[in-house]
Amino acid sequence: MGEAQDFEQRLKEVADRVTVALDQLIPPAGGPEADLMRAMRHAALANGKRMRPFFLLETGAMFDAPEKTLLRAAAALECVHCYSLVHDDLPCMDDDDFRRGQPTVHKAFDEATAVLAGDALLTLAFKILASSETHDDASVRALLIERLADASGARGMVGGQMIDMLESDSPRDLNTITRMQRLKTGALISYATEAAAIIGRAREAERNALAGFSNDLGLAYQIADDLLDATGDEDAVGKPLRTDDAAGKANFVTLLGIDGARERVSILAAQAKEHLAIFREKAHILLQSVDFVLDRTH
Template sequence: MADFLKTIEEAADRVTVALDALLPRANGPETPLLSAMRYAALGPGKRIRPFLAIECGRLVGAEERGLLRCASAIECIHAYSLVHDDLPCMDDDDLRRGRPTVHKAYDEATAVLAGDGLLTLAFEIMAHPDTHASAARRCELVTRLSAAAGARGMVGGQMIDMAAPAEQWDISIVTRMQRMKTGALIGFAAEAGAILAGADAGVRRTLEGFAHDLGLAFQITDDLLDATGSASETGKSTGKDAGQGKATFVTILGEAEARDQARRLAAQAKDHLDPFGERANILREAVDYVLTRRS
């Protein structure tokens, strides 16, 4: 695991460098907005989604420059979602990645605009010819990212999370919500490299299956961390799901069954990688990391 942690840290550093170059510099009268965007996107974090985009892409032969740009765009989407999720009208969080959330470090209006700026920057990055020479592949990346981030993906999952009374939920609704809210962007991260490389439909389905199971395992682990972890470990407030009466994998299944379900999903995720043999060992280690992480 120590070697894997070094690998993921190195990947996170490369993405941070790429993001730093792609994010607008803070100058001019719009400085507060640009500063807040950089604060949100360049802050500390494991960058799991960009890591998956890079490693899945390498597995199928995608070029490094395009992968780094895709990874950066995905991180912009993820960062925007966190900025908006933390707002008082949503989850009302004061702490993210061990630092004040954007609306606390700046103000609510700036946080809303910073999220908007990161969202639109992601599509600017994807659509640029530097991401891939083929306009058709860039269009496919934009289309698939739009679906993953939009009303039938991440944003739709957040709406379900906010709208439904927890006491009326069962495991099927929680699973649907998390497939959309968390799993859709993780799924796109695994798919993006295959699109860049022009991989066939079978390879893409295999990577989508891997990401689907990994995404649910990731969310169950997140629910477990909220229920049993501490803010010093996770870098964000914990115990909020129970305090707000939210239905999660833990509240519905119980802690022991939730852990068992995460293990089953992790095993299934690894099974999807069998066609790639030893070349996918780094992704198998990523599954183990997701299952055992404490932040």
């Protein structure tokens, strides 16, 4: 088995572990809330790469951090990501009908249920992190909660989505799109490595290296996503493509061109790998993740 196949197998194994954890954290329910729980499970248990949890778990493994703590933090992070997808797909946002190869939550249920399912997934994330089952040190739990609130809120993911909405009817330049995506996509990827560093009690130099890595990789991941949207196969990807074109929105590909976007990803990928030099051979899985992002651009 080649290195790329090894990595994809590792990615799948981690995704399966996170799915099992989410299945336990969002159990089926009866009574009036049954549809809400079904909608939450529809969103959270759908097939996905689980890249954010993957970065958290693999980064934490470099510090020999407790596996149970890492997995619960990863599940909390994925709850936030899934909530954002549910809300992004709503008619008032991106108005998408399919996500991860299945109908979006508002199509499988209805708009009101989708809003509430997203709300419930978001609040569940903070309940998971607040629990003593996640970590026995309350100061660690509080810091994980504080940093996730920053990453997912107005100065993070939600702020990036707002910029996306505000810019939909006006010209976009590269600086605006870069800032939007660093918030909308990059903030949660940065949280993944930051949370692992908190749990693993990383040194300052190590935290700084991880911040640089996740910053560059997060932007590379988004540009790769734009390339996939422009050149990919809708059936293989499992969601609608060419959506920015249809909405008249500029992105990295429309501004840089396909070759220019691929060149930008290569530069960012090289920078991301340089940040990992401090960890030497311990970072081999994270190094492979950079190559995985590069492969998505072709």
